[in-house]
Structures are given as structure tokens and as C-alpha cells.
Amino acid sequence: MCLNETPVLQVRNFTLRYGSGCPACGERLEKNRCALCGSVWAANDLSLDVYPGEVLGIVGESGSGKTTLMRSLYFDFTPTFGLALLRDYQEGRKNIWEASAADRRMIKNRIMGMVYQNPILGLRMNHSTASNIAEKLIAAGSRNAGQMTERARGLLESVEIMTSRMGEAPRNFSGGMQQRVQISKALANNPALLLLDEVTTGLDLSVQARVLDLIRKIKAEYGISILLVSHDLAVVRMLADRTIVMLDGKIAESGLTDQILEDPQHAYTQQLVHSLI
Amino acid sequence: MEILRVSDLGKDFYLHEPGLEIKSCHNINLTLRRGEFIGIVGLSGAGKSTILKCINRSCLPTRGEIWYDSALFGKINLVSASEREILYLRRHEIGYVSQFLNVMPRTTAKAHVMNALLLSAADMKTAEADAKEMLSYFRLPENLWNLYPATFSGGERLRLNLAHAMVKKPRLLLLDEPTAALDNKTKRLVRDILQKLKGPDTGMIGIFHDIAFMEGVCDQVFNISNGAFAS
Numbered sequence: 001m002c003l004n005e006t007p008v009l010q011v012r013n014f015t016l017r018y019g020s021g022c023p024a025c026g027e028r029l030e031k032n033r034c035a036l037c038g039s040v041w042a043a044n045d046l047s048l049d050v051y052p053g054e055v056l057g058i059v060g061e062s063g064s065g066k067t068t069l070m071r072s073l074y075f076d077f078t079p080t081f082g083l084a085l086l087r088d089y090q091e092g093r094k095n096i097w098e099a100s101a102a103d104r105r106m107i108k109n110r111i112m113g114m115v116y117q118n119p120i121l122g123l124r125m126n127h128s129t130a131s132n133i134a135e136k137l138i139a140a141g142s143r144n145a146g147q148m149t150e151r152a153r154g155l156l157e158s159v160e161i162m163t164s165r166m167g168e169a170p171r172n173f174s175g176g177m178q179q180r181v182q183i184s185k186a187l188a189n190n191p192a193l194l195l196l197d198e199v200t201t202g203l204d205l206s207v208q209a210r211v212l213d214l215i216r217k218i219k220a221e222y223g224i225s226i227l228l229v230s231h232d233l234a235v236v237r238m239l240a241d242r243t244i245v246m247l248d249g250k251i252a253e254s255g256l257t258d259q260i261l262e263d264p265q266h267a268y269t270q271q272l273v274h275s276l277i
Numbered sequence: 278m279e280i281l282r283v284s285d286l287g288k289d290f291y292l293h294e295p296g297l298e299i300k301s302c303h304n305i306n307l308t309l310r311r312g313e314f315i316g317i318v319g320l321s322g323a324g325k326s327t328i329l330k331c332i333n334r335s336c337l338p339t340r341g342e343i344w345y346d347s348a349l350f351g352k353i354n355l356v357s358a359s360e361r362e363i364l365y366l367r368r369h370e371i372g373y374v375s376q377f378l379n380v381m382p383r384t385t386a387k388a389h390v391m392n393a394l395l396l397s398a399a400d401m402k403t404a405e406a407d408a409k410e411m412l413s414y415f416r417l418p419e420n421l422w423n424l425y426p427a428t429f430s431g432g433e434r435l436r437l438n439l440a441h442a443m444v445k446k447p448r449l450l451l452l453d454e455p456t457a458a459l460d461n462k463t464k465r466l467v468r469d470i471l472q473k474l475k476g477p478d479t480g481m482i483g484i485f486h487d488i489a490f491m492e493g494v495c496d497q498v499f500n501i502s503n504g505a506f507a508s
Contacts, residue, residue: 003349003361051361209382216381220395238381241364256334256360263336267293274294 006087007049008193008225009073014046014082016068032065032249042068044249046082050193055219055226057240057257059233059272064246066229067117070197072097073227074114075104086111088192109139113186117198119178122185125171129156129181132170136188155184159214176207183214187222194218194226200235208235215239233276237261245269279346280449280480281309281332286341288327301327302504305341307497309449309480314471316495318488324504325484329451331356332482333373334363345371348448368397372442375453378434380426387412387422390440397445411440415470432463439470450474452483456490464490 017025019039028035032044043065050056058066071077073084078097085092088111089099096107108114116122123132133152134142142148153163159180170178179199186194196215200208212235218224219239230236236243237257244254245266253266264270286305291298302324309315317325330336332343334355343355347370350362358366367373380389390408395401412422415436421429426437435455442450452471456464464487472494474481485491488498500507 003365054364213381213383216384216392220392237379242360255337256363258335259337262330263290265291265337270293 005052006092007051008087009048009050009227010083010085010092011049011069011073012047012083012085014043014069014072014084015041015080016043016065016072016077016082017041017080029248032063041249043072043079046246046249046251048244048251048254050225050227052087052192052225053219053223054241055215055228055239057236057243058227058229058246059231059236059243060246060252061272062231065249066246067197068249070114070195070227070229074108074112074195086193105139109136110189111191112193112195113188113191114195115179115182115186115197115199117201119170119175119182122182123170123178126169128167129161129170129173130166132181133185133188136185140189151188152184155187156181158187158217159184160210174207176203176211179203179211180214183211183218187218187224190222190224192225194224196226196228198229198231201231212238233261233272245272278311279308280311281307281346281482282342282344283307283328283332284342284344286328286331286343287339288324288331288336289339300504302501303340304505306506307482307499309482311448311480312475312477313496314475314481314483314494316488316491316498317482317484317501318486318498319501321486323501325501326453328501329373329453329482329484332449333367333371333451334358335373345449369445370448372445372447372450373453374435374438374442374450374455376431376435376438376455376457378426378429378438383425385423386417386426386429386437389426389437390444393441393444407444408440411444412437415440415443416466431459432466435459435463435467436470439467443474446478448479450479450481452481454484454486456485456487468494 017039021039022037024036025034025039026041032041046069060066072079084096086096089096089107130152133155134148137148137151152166156163156166161177161180170181200211228240240257243257243260245252247268253269261273264273283305287303288301289298290301305328319325327336331338338356344352345355347353387408390411391404394404394407417433417436426434456467468490
């Protein structure tokens with residue numbers, strides 16, 4: 001690890017407001033809602049850095065803006081304002097939210113991988129598992145069917161999906177398997193940054209352990225940077241090097257993960273940690 | 278040669294819900310030289326673990342300075358070091374061992390030790406060889422190496438923790454009550470291991486309830502009472 005390293009991702013002042021706003025919008029907020037016009041500030045002035053090879057955890061209650069951040073980074077939502085720089089896009093000099101449609105596709109296919117909480121958003125449920133992965137490979141320029149099949153086979157083996165089932169559509173798979181197919185699809189083009197949005201939510205304990213183990217292996221073997229959103233503090237404790245705690249669209253607190261859990265400073269973080277079973 | 282100097286360290290915890298400030302430790306001063314072992318003793322709640330957690334930066338000190346002599350950074354104040362610097366030091370130079378084992382699910386004892394090396398960019402082959410050597414050194418039976426540690430006894434867990442911390446050959450080793458909840462035979466084994474670990478390269482600070490067991494191992498002993506070192 002070199003300490004004058006360039007962050008893989010830098011986000012500055014990211015804000016996403018739902019509603020048309022008003023001249024004094026945001027000056028008087030009730031939680032994250034403007035008391036004057038009712039606009040909702042889903043994300044409000046967020047800034048963060050993700051460094052090479054690190055897992056940055058994001059925790060917070062429902063509606064705190066975690067998924068808004070992740071999906072905005074993957075171009076599903078358009079920010080109201082803010083800046084996001086990727087080390088591997090224009091050498092970190094151009095805001096990805098101002099990129100052309102072609103550049104956005106390139107970023108999604110080559111630089112970032114996304115795993116959604118709901119696999120329906122990340123997979124084509126009626127196409128074969130191999131086709132789901134091939135779609136990513138084709139988007140990044142692959143054309144050789146044999147090579148793509150081999151790549152799909154390797155990726156599915158690494159996420160412990162039987163390759164004899166690669167011809168089946170993900171709709172036939174369990175929730176845990178669908179998450180693992182999503183992960184293999186996200187890894188298809190060796191991205192520098194992986195966005196994981198509540199990947200273990202709703203999975204039973206043994207499947208959850210398998211997915212956590214897989215993420216740990218990805219971190220150790222591929223050295224990919226990971227932005228990990230989770231409700232589950234135990235998941236964040238195991239995987240994240242640093243953690244951000246979000247509340248009402250803002251960052252309440254950030255720090256080393258064990259420091260956040262051992263010595264939380266913010267009232268909300270203390271409440272969250274004290275709620276741990 | 279000095280490896281760690283703690284000056285006027287103090288830590289208060291503020292709990293928002295009852296609006297309560299808890300003073301944990303204050304006016305803590307100590308100097309650890311290379312190859313030295315400092316023992317800290319005191320009653321439960323006296324503030325022993327807080328001192329180690331402040332050095333490890335699991336807790337944010339309220340006052341004072343902690344100067345560590347790093348191989349990479351030179352003299353660095355752990356209180357004001359960046360999070361990335363602390364992460365680097367934890368991966369390469371500072372080991373922290375507690376009586377609790379924090380292992381990823383589905384991770385075997387050997388893989389747990391190997392992970393410590395893989396995080397510091399070692400290759401798989403070297404990591405495996407070093408992990409095996411360390412597990413043998415700490416006398417963890419070979420038939421346990423490929424098992425999940427959830428079922429290990431207290432002594433086995435501790436030895437695994439020590440192997441995990443020591444495999445990266447830390448310059449500074451922090452031991453947070455490593456002998457708590459162990460029987461006398463295992464405590465003696467730990468003492469022997471710590472005695473063997475004492476060498477010119479590693480400085481160690483350990484917290485113990487029962488300092489008698491550590492007789493002959495510690496170079497300095499501090500007794501903490503009501504958050505401060507008693508004279």
C-alpha cells in the first residue's frame with residue numbers, strides 16, 4: 001500500500017433533491033424534507049473517497065440516502081449537483097455525471113460493477129446465466145463465443161455456482177444464487193470499483209456467510225475497491241476498513257470501522273451500535 | 278531505542294442518550310523501548326483496555342499524544358495520523374490481540390492466519406508457508422488447521438489470535454487480557470510463548486488481571502487505578 005495513492009473514486013458535494021425546490025429550499029429541513037416546499041433532500045452534500053483495495057462501508061437507517069448514492073454512481077439517478085471523479089476515467093479529471101452516454105456505458109461496463117439489493121435490477125431473469133455474463137463481456141468488446149463461455153465458466157466457479165447450470169435462467173435460482181450471479185456479472189470485466197448495495201439482506205445465514213466469504217476473497221485476490229452499503233453492522237465489521245454513517249441524507253460520522261463500533265461519537269451512531277444484538 | 282511514547286493520554290466517553298460523560302483514563306505516560314514488555318494491571322473498569330484501544334486507535338483519545346516509531350513513517354503521532362496511515366500500520370507494524378476471536382464465517386484457522394499476510398500483499402504460497410510455521414510455533418494442533426475456529430477452546434482461540442497477529446512480525450504488539458478466562462496450564466503456555474516472543478525487534482504492552490503469572494516476562498509494570506497510573 002502506497003500512501004500517496006490516488007483514490008479510485010472521489011465524490012464531492014453530491015446532492016440529490018426530489019421535488020422542484022423553492023428559493024429557500026434546504027434552509028429549513030425537517031429531517032431531510034424542506035419544511036417550506038416539501039422537497040426531499042435524499043442526499044445532501046456528501047463527500048467521500050474510496051482508495052485502492054479498500055472496502056468502504058456505508059451504514060444508516062432506511063431512507064438515509066445510501067442507495068441513492070450507489071445508484072447515482074451507477075447512473076440510475078441524476079444528481080441535483082455534485083462531482084464524482086474516477087481514477088480510471090479521464091485520469092480523474094472529468095466529472096462522470098457530465099460524461100456522454102457512450103462514456104457512461106464504458107464506465108458501467110469496464111470501470112464499475114454494481115450488485116443491487118434486488119437482483120431483478122441487475123439480471124435479465126429470462127436469459128441464461130451465461131448470457132447475463134456474456135452481455136457484459138460483449139459490451140466491453142468481446143466477440144469470441146468460446147472465450148466468453150470460458151470466462152463465464154470461470155466466474156461462476158469463483159462464486160460457487162455449478163457450471164452445469166449456466167444455461168439456466170436466473171429466475172430458477174434462489175436469492176443467494178441470484179446475488180452470486182450478479183457478483184460474477186459485476187466482476188466480468190475486472191472493474192476497479194465494485195458497488196455492493198445490501199447484498200446480504202434477506203439471505204439466510206449460511207447463504208449470507210457464503211456471500212461474505214466471496215466478497216472477502218474478491219478483496220484479497222483481485223484487490224478491487226468496494227463500496228459496501230449494509231444495514232447489518234456485523235457485515236460491515238467483518239468487511240469494511242473504514243465506515244461512513246449516514247443520517248437524513250448526510251454523513252453523520254465517518255472513521256475506522258472498529259473505531260465507529262467501539263467509540264461512536266455521534267448520537268445516532270451510538271444509538272445504532274447500542275441496538276446491536 | 279524507544280518505539281512508543283505515550284504522553285498525558287486521556288480518554289473521556291460521552292454518551293448522548295443519558296447525556297453522561299465517563300472519564301476512563303487520564304494523565305497516562307509511558308515509554309516502551311524495542312524488545313521491552315510493559316505489563317498493565319488493575320481492576321475491571323480501571324481503564325486498562327482503553328489505553329490499548331487508544332494506541333490501536335479503536336478509540337479516539339480526548340487528550341495527549343502517542344508517538345510511535347514506524348518503519349515507514351518514522352515518528353508518527355497515532356492520535357492525529359490519518360485513517361489510511363493507521364490502516365497501513367495495523368496491516369504491517371502493529372498487532373492487536375484480545376481474548377475474543379473475530380473470524381470471517383467459513384474461514385479456517387489456517388486461512389485466518391494467511392489473510393493477515395495476504396492483506397499486506399504477500400503471495401499465496403509465502404502466506405501459506407508462513408501461516409503453517411506460525412501455527413506450529415504457537416502449538417496449535419495440526420488437525421485443527423483446516424477447521425473453522427468457532428468450536429475452538431479459549432486457549433486454542435488465543436493461540437490462533439497470537440498467530441494471526443504475529444505472522445506479520447509486528448514491531449508493536451498490544452495484548453488485551455490475553456490470559457482472561459484461561460486455565461492455569463494454558464496461562465503458563467501463553468506466558469512461555471510471550472517469553473519466547475520477546476526479542477530485539479518487537480515491543481509489547483500487555484494487560485493482565487493476574488500479574489503474578491507474568492513474573493519474569495514484564496520489564497515494567499504499571500498499576501492503574503481510577504483511570505490513572507498509581508505510583
